[in-house]
Amino acid sequence: xxxxxxxxLDTCAFFTQIHPTxxxxxxxxxxxxxxxxxxxxxxxxxxxxxxxxIEPSEKSLEFVSKxxxxxxxxxxxxxIDLKIxxxxxxLKGNVxxxxxxxxxxxLHMQLEIIGCNGNKIKEIRKWKYKCSACNKITSKKxxxxxxxxxxxxxxxxxx
Ligand SMILES: [Zn+2]
Numbered sequence: 034x035x036x037x038x039x040x041x042l043d044t045c046a047f048f049t050q051i052h053p054t055x056x057x058x059x060x061x062x063x064x065x066x067x068x069x070x071x072x073x074x075x076x077x078x079x080x081x082x083x084x085x086x087i088e089p090s091e092k093s094l095e096f097v098s099k100x101x102x103x104x105x106x107x108x109x110x111x112x113i114d115l116k117i118x119x120x121x122x123x124l125k126g127n128v129x130x131x132x133x134x135x136x137x138x139x140l141h142m143q144l145e146i147i148g149c150n151g152n153k154i155k156e157i158r159k160w161k162y163k164c165s166a167c168n169k170i171t172s173k174k175x176x177x178x179x180x181x182x183x184x185x186x187x188x189x190x191x192x
Pocket of ligand 1: 164165166167168169178179180181182183
């Protein structure tokens, strides 16, 4: 691993305390998701050792929202998740996360993704939406099936 590459830490990095070393960054408001005392302490320690807290730009957030819509992950991402992705995009860094949707969108943006167990993930998954009444499959999420009008639509793996 290159030493000068940024590592963008999602919450799991603070819980597990397993992540690459080197240049570390995370997003503003992540401390709201770090609830237990041990993780909070770890977060504070990392900050004193140079962990950067960065607020990504609106432009990057817009970009990653678009990318997340393309993979079908947008609906399950929190605002902090989107910030992690936006920061990964801005710093061209490794995204350190166990969140499946974050991993998926990162791969879609050609970012390196590392799980909090240290594993690298390589496979992108695209989602589709299936109407449970008539089985019509669409690539975009609809609140109502355009074919039969049913509201019972669920997410399926596209491949
Ligand atoms: Zn239908």
